[in-house]
Amino acid sequence: xxxxxxxxxxxxxxxxxxxxxxxxxxxxxxxxxxxxxxxxxxxxxxxxxxxxxxxxxxxxxxxxxxxxxxxxxxxxxxxxxxxxxxxxxxxxxxxxxxxxxxxxxxxxxxxxxxxxxxxxxxxxxxxxxxxxxxxxxxxxxxxxxxxxxxxxxxxxxxxxxxxxxxxxxxxxxxxxxxxxxxxxxxxxxxxxxxxxxxxxxxxxxxxxxxxxxxxxxxxxxxxxxxxxxxxxxxxxxxxxxxxxxxxxxxxxxxxxxxxxxxxxxxxxxxxxxxxxxxxxxxxxxxxxxxxxxxxxxxxxxxxxxxxxxxxxxxxxxxxxxxxxxxxxxxxxxxxxxxxxxxxxxxxxxxxxxxxxxxxxxxxxxxxxxxxxxxxxxxxxxxxxxxxxxxxxxxxxxxxxxxxxxxxxxxxxxxxxxxxxxxxxxxxxxxxxxxxxxxxxxxxxxxxxxxxxxxxxxxxxxxxxxxxxxxxxxxxxxxxxxxxxxxxxxxxxxxxxxxxxxxxxxxxxxxxxxxxxxxxxxxxxxxxxxxxxxxxxxxxxxxxxxxxxxxxxxxxxxxxxxxxxxxxxxxx
Amino acid sequence: xxxxxxxxxxxxxxxxxxxxxxxxxxxxxxxxxxxxxxxxxxxxxxxxxxxxxxxxxxxxxxxxxxxxxxxxxxxxxxxxxxxxxxxxxxxxxxxxxxxxxxxxxxxxxxxxxxxxxxxxxxxxxxxxxxxxxxxxxxxxxxxxxxxxxxxxxxxxxxxxxxxxxxxxxxxxxxxxxxxxxxxxxxx
Numbered sequence: 001x002x003x004x005x006x007x008x009x010x011x012x013x014x015x016x017x018x019x020x021x022x023x024x025x026x027x028x029x030x031x032x033x034x035x036x037x038x039x040x041x042x043x044x045x046x047x048x049x050x051x052x053x054x055x056x057x058x059x060x061x062x063x064x065x066x067x068x069x070x071x072x073x074x075x076x077x078x079x080x081x082x083x084x085x086x087x088x089x090x091x092x093x094x095x096x097x098x099x100x101x102x103x104x105x106x107x108x109x110x111x112x113x114x115x116x117x118x119x120x121x122x123x124x125x126x127x128x129x130x131x132x133x134x135x136x137x138x139x140x141x142x143x144x145x146x147x148x149x150x151x152x153x154x155x156x157x158x159x160x161x162x163x164x165x166x167x168x169x170x171x172x173x174x175x176x177x178x179x180x181x182x183x184x185x186x187x188x189x190x191x192x193x194x195x196x197x198x199x200x201x202x203x204x205x206x207x208x209x210x211x212x213x214x215x216x217x218x219x220x221x222x223x224x225x226x227x228x229x230x231x232x233x234x235x236x237x238x239x240x241x242x243x244x245x246x247x248x249x250x251x252x253x254x255x256x257x258x259x260x261x262x263x264x265x266x267x268x269x270x271x272x273x274x275x276x277x278x279x280x281x282x283x284x285x286x287x288x289x290x291x292x293x294x295x296x297x298x299x300x301x302x303x304x305x306x307x308x309x310x311x312x313x314x315x316x317x318x319x320x321x322x323x324x325x326x327x328x329x330x331x332x333x334x335x336x337x338x339x340x341x342x343x344x345x346x347x348x349x350x351x352x353x354x355x356x357x358x359x360x361x362x363x364x365x366x367x368x369x370x371x372x373x374x375x376x377x378x379x380x381x382x383x384x385x386x387x388x389x390x391x392x393x394x395x396x397x398x399x400x401x402x403x404x405x406x407x408x409x410x411x412x413x414x415x416x417x418x419x420x421x422x423x424x425x426x427x428x429x430x431x432x433x434x435x436x437x438x439x440x441x442x443x444x445x446x447x448x449x450x451x452x453x454x455x456x457x458x459x460x461x462x463x464x465x466x467x468x469x470x471x472x473x474x475x476x477x478x479x480x481x482x483x484x485x486x487x488x489x490x491x492x493x494x495x496x497x498x499x500x501x502x503x504x505x506x507x508x509x510x511x512x513x514x515x516x517x518x519x520x521x522x523x524x525x526x527x528x529x530x531x532x533x534x535x536x537x538x539x540x541x542x543x544x545x546x547x548x549x550x551x552x553x554x555x556x557x558x559x560x561x562x563x564x565x566x567x568x569x570x571x
Numbered sequence: 572x573x574x575x576x577x578x579x580x581x582x583x584x585x586x587x588x589x590x591x592x593x594x595x596x597x598x599x600x601x602x603x604x605x606x607x608x609x610x611x612x613x614x615x616x617x618x619x620x621x622x623x624x625x626x627x628x629x630x631x632x633x634x635x636x637x638x639x640x641x642x643x644x645x646x647x648x649x650x651x652x653x654x655x656x657x658x659x660x661x662x663x664x665x666x667x668x669x670x671x672x673x674x675x676x677x678x679x680x681x682x683x684x685x686x687x688x689x690x691x692x693x694x695x696x697x698x699x700x701x702x703x704x705x706x707x708x709x710x711x712x713x714x715x716x717x718x719x720x721x722x723x724x725x726x727x728x729x730x731x732x733x734x735x736x737x738x739x740x741x742x743x744x745x746x747x748x749x750x751x752x753x754x755x756x757x758x
Binding site: 003006010047050051052053066067078133136137141173176181184185188189192193198200201204206212215216217220224238239240249250308310311314319320322325326327328330331334335351352355356359458459461462483569570 | 579583601605606620622647648654656682684690691700702704735739741742744
């Protein structure tokens with residue numbers, strides 16, 4: 001057991017040890033300082049020139065967002081049609097069929113927005129062409145999009161007054177060539193040498209030792225699994241995601257995958273400090289986010305290692321903890337750690353089935369996604385945190401009776417309105433979606449749909465409610481993990497979660513980038529004795545309190561109906 | 572919008588080539604040099620492939636060590652867990668059925684010694700491993716069926732127990748397929 005604890009402590013420490021220098025490197029890349037990969041410059045410049053881009057020309061926040069939204073639209077249309085027609089396209093050794101229109105719609109959005117909610121199963125629902133030319137491609141580019149938008153925010157914070165947030169295309173390109181691709185090659189090779197398949201062979205059929213005939217799905221998975229984690233995407237090659245023994249063969253790969261998924265979110269916090277030369281601010285943000293991680297992690301670890309009390313009642317031993325939905329080679333401690341890491345950052349890959357976790361753990365996973373800013377996804381985590389900061393600045397300003405400012409710029413009504421709107425929107429999407437689903441489940445459960453609402457859920461009662469609630473939380477947070485018992489591949493779920501994902505992605509990006517652009521355009525006010533110190537412990541603790549209050553006020557009722565009620569029904 | 576459309580199309584094309592074509596081909600090329608050549612490592616007995624080292628398989632005969640229950644019947648054309656909630660009454664009945672069946676086949680085992688992993692579904696449905704404890708409690712049954720001394724089987728288990736990674740991180744485990752292959756070779 002003690003080696004299981006050592007495993008998660010080491011995973012956390014190694015993450016920080018690598019993330020700090022990586023953050024410095026990322027800051028250098030975007031500041032245009034010397035780095036070891038500078039030999040790639042001619043290639044990058046050639047790519048940008050080929051695309052007809054004047055990469056030295058900066059963009060204001062509107063131009064930046066227009067470029068970002070246009071390219072995302074192109075990716076959506078492209079992905080939708082490839083998925084629809086995959087059955088007739090090459091690289092399909094297992095003869096898998098094309099996706100239905102509603103599933104294509106959902107899946108194209110899901111990968112475009114870095115969510116990676118999967119209403120299909122990789123083995124039977126996707127071809128190698130889709131896995132590589134849609135999923136892997138979008139896993140790289142959606143992560144790069146998130147990072148690029150965060151760098152726009154960095155640029156807004158760096159200068160005293162500017163309307164230049166950087167060139168979207170140049171940042172996007174550099175993110176892939178300088179950060180994502182080199183690291184992915186290393187990760188993919190490590191995975192390959194530990195047993196993850198890389199070849200293009202299709203399914204194998206074998207006769208087992210006992211004489212049964214079974215099939216074994218394979219495919220060039222290692223590369224996708226690398227970017228799935230590094231880019232906080234989370235969409236797996238196989239249905240069982242990183243619980244699958246090919247996708248996550250041993251404890252080493254488990255540590256590797258758990259470390260690299262949180263690497264860039266943490267590195268970006270440090271990159272902020274190096275980039276705008278406010279390292280103390282970085283450490284403060286890091287401290288608060290880490291506090292958030294521990295608040296969610298500790299109850300989960302304790303609960304899972306303790307085991308299922310109802311199974312204890314049956315009189316059998318749970319020496320390692322709750323094992324339903326978990327793998328022996330990881331054990332409950334590493335599974336619990338993973339489940340929290342993957343929900344606070346927006347990865348959503350799983351190495352154990354969240355649907356079978358204890359109610360307290362489920363509650364913590366949900367809270368991680370509802371806050372969505374303890375480290376958070378690639379780029380977008382800090383953007384979400386920035387929204388919380390703006391609201392805190394506003395509230396703190398009201399409390400001390402001064403016009404609120406953030407890093408030398410007055411925060412006025414327009415910015416606060418945007419921030420408030422972004423915050424309230426999540427609550428609307430999640431609770432609205434859940435209410436709609438629950439309404440159909442209760443009042444029209446025999447309606448003549450592809451899958452009748454009465455057949456949606458895999459579990460009765462409170463846990464069944466949690467399955468629906470979790471699906472919208474995960475979609476809105478662009479997380480992509482699921483209570484997989486939910487029968488989600490039908491038009492109702494594919495379409496409603498499709499819209500939840502798209503709104504949950506772009507409004508929380510457009511909002512902060514717009515605020516950054518608006519603030520950067522304002523006159524710079526030099527620091528004085530009355531300036532609100534945003535890198536002070538007081539301010540950071542206030543931010544934490546704001547996060548707790550907003551989340552509790554927004555989501556307490558549905559959390560009571562789901563995991564909290566389930567907890568009390570078991571004890 | 573129009574101004575950005577052409578660059579969008581072109582940059583999409585460029586990164587399709589880099590991320591979806593060159594990158595997987597590079598990894599596939601390197602994969603050739605891995606154990607199993609990137610196709611998944613197999614276990615061969617008498618020149619015949621009997622399984623993939625990492626993919627669990629079904630054993631329900633008394634003469635073999637049993638793996639954990641699987642929600643996909645160990646057919647690796649798919650994968651997944653039961654996705655049952657911890658308080659689901661049907662699920663708890665299912666667990667009880669696994670306990671009862673285990674006790675019938677292993678009359679010498681006391682219920683409180685059954686580790687929960689042997690009666691709960693794994694996450695992938697393809698879990699290749701069990702814990703040492705889960706192997707040791709099956710020894711009496713196997714010794715009786717195979718007419719072997721128990722200490723011989725016990726030492727086989729000890730020899731197949733994989734230590735934590737670097738002896739420091741993660742749980743101990745035993746690969747059931749490898750253990751059963753070795754068991755068949757015992758005389």
